Amino acid sequence: MRPSLLQYLKLLLVLALGGVTTMHVPKPDVPTSLEALPVDGHFSFHDVSDAARDFGNMSSFPPVAVFHPSSVADIATTVRHVFLMGEHSTLTVAARGHGHSLYGQCQAAGGIVIRMESVQSNGMRVHPGTSPYVDASGGELWIDVLHETLKYGLAPKSWTDYLHLTVGGTLSNAGVSGQTFRHGPQISNVHEMEIVTGRGDIVTCSPEQNSDLFHAALGGLGQFGIITRARIALEPAPKMVRWIRVLYLDFASFATDQEMLISAEKTFNYIEGFVIINRTGILNNWRSSFDAQDPKRANQFESDEKVLFCLEMTKNFNPDEADNMEQEVNTLLSQLRYLPLSLFHTDVTYIEFLDRMGQ
Numbered sequence: 616m617r618p619s620l621l622q623y624l625k626l627l628l629v630l631a632l633g634g635v636t637t638m639h640v641p642k643p644d645v646p647t648s649l650e651a652l653p654v655d656g657h658f659s660f661h662d663v664s665d666a667a668r669d670f671g672n673m674s675s676f677p678p679v680a681v682f683h684p685s686s687v688a689d690i691a692t693t694v695r696h697v698f699l700m701g702e703h704s705t706l707t708v709a710a711r712g713h714g715h716s717l718y719g720q721c722q723a724a725g726g727i728v729i730r731m732e733s734v735q736s737n738g739m740r741v742h743p744g745t746s747p748y749v750d751a752s753g754g755e756l757w758i759d760v761l762h763e764t765l766k767y768g769l770a771p772k773s774w775t776d777y778l779h780l781t782v783g784g785t786l787s788n789a790g791v792s793g794q795t796f797r798h799g800p801q802i803s804n805v806h807e808m809e810i811v812t813g814r815g816d817i818v819t820c821s822p823e824q825n826s827d828l829f830h831a832a833l834g835g836l837g838q839f840g841i842i843t844r845a846r847i848a849l850e851p852a853p854k855m856v857r858w859i860r861v862l863y864l865d866f867a868s869f870a871t872d873q874e875m876l877i878s879a880e881k882t883f884n885y886i887e888g889f890v891i892i893n894r895t896g897i898l899n900n901w902r903s904s905f906d907a908q909d910p911k912r913a914n915q916f917e918s919d920e921k922v923l924f925c926l927e928m929t930k931n932f933n934p935d936e937a938d939n940m941e942q943e944v945n946t947l948l949s950q951l952r953y954l955p956l957s958l959f960h961t962d963v964t965y966i967e968f969l970d971r972m973g974q
């Protein structure tokens with residue numbers, strides 16, 4: 616049966632309305648009202664294409680404005696202004712950290728994107744002592760948090776693999792890496808936050824104070840307020856790291872060994888497992904940054920398996936504890952069932968290891 620003219624018209628209407636809902640065409644007076652706000656930062660209305668992109672490169676939603684705030688008060692004023700427009704307003708707000716979202720999470724179709732990296736924080740404050748912590752602004756990059764805390768011989772406990780992400784960006788998700796089995800994700804290592812709520816109030820929250828907001832905003836995908844400051848737990852930073860990689864052919868031994876390691880009392884400081892595609896010369900590639908335990912036999916590695924399983928581990932140490940570290944690592948490795956010729960390791964500084972994806 617051929618579709619009638621009416622059915623074609625209905626389809627066109629559905630497509631047209633679909634387009635309108637994603638574009639959220641703003642009222643023409645929105646830019647004027649934003650420009651009149653008493654803020655020290657500034658709004659861009661024309662140069663907004665960067666805010667309509669993210670790392671994923673799969674979605675592009677141009678905003679009506681990009682806000683470059685100078686302070687937390689600027690953010691609060693802007694959010695309050697949008698709140699006061701009332702529930703029928705379609706104007707949305709999104710905080711943008713480093714824009715490493717994959718699917719448009721840091722974009723606001725026809726709304727306002729707040730560039731968190733432009734907030735001029737008063738600098739990070741590291742508080743050494745028996746329970747050390749750092750107060751960092753939401754738009755701070757984790758690599759900068761690391762540089763600052765290392766000046767005090769301290770570092771956050773839980774990381775992401777890649778450090779060029781913002782504090783607010785990963786705390787809105789979870790922040791997961793090879794330390795998570797021991798310390799929990801990054802969101803489990805926060806004592807307190809300052810948040811601009813959807814009404815534009817600046818609220819301090821912690822497990823004891825405004826705890827609903829605290830727990831909702833951590834891992835809350837930016838839907839429960841804008842994180843403007845986080846108090847992050849620190850620990851003494853080691854100087855060096857023994858960084859180890861081994862390969863497995865079968866999943867069962869790989870998974871069993873990994874489970875054994877993460878449940879052991881005395882174990883590695885970082886443990887991650889990867890499924891990798893088997894390519895010719897895979898171990899030769901590792902040689903550029905790692906030493907083979909058995910260089911001659913590592914050359915002969917061949918396998919017809921399509922995928923291989925890689926366990927990556929580290930043991931922290933200070934140079935005067937190298938012998939101890941060596942012994943502990945050997946004891947742990949002796950309990951694993953990896954392919955012996957695939958054992959590679961290297962010793963690097965703590966910062967070289969943590970920033971391994973940024974170099």
Ligand SMILES: Cc1cc2nc3c(=O)[nH]c(=O)nc-3n(C[C@H](O)[C@H](O)[C@H](O)COP(=O)(O)OP(=O)(O)OC[C@H]3O[C@@H](n4cnc5c(N)ncnc54)[C@H](O)[C@@H]3O)c2cc1C
Pocket residue numbers: 669670709710711712713714715716717720721722731753754774775776777780781782783784785787788789790791792836837838840841842843
């Ligand atoms: C190359 C790469 C490596 C990655 N590695 C890891 C990894 O090892 N572990 C891991 O857990 N994740 C990882 N991720 C995912 C990453 O944690 C998230 O994409 C994170 O959101 C990116 O942070 P961002 O600063 O770029 O945030 P954006 O992409 O700018 O924002 C992400 C979300 O958080 C919201 N948001 C941003 N700032 C704030 C704020 N201050 N307050 C409230 N909400 C805010 C945004 O509105 C948006 O919803 C990786 C991503 C990439 C691209």
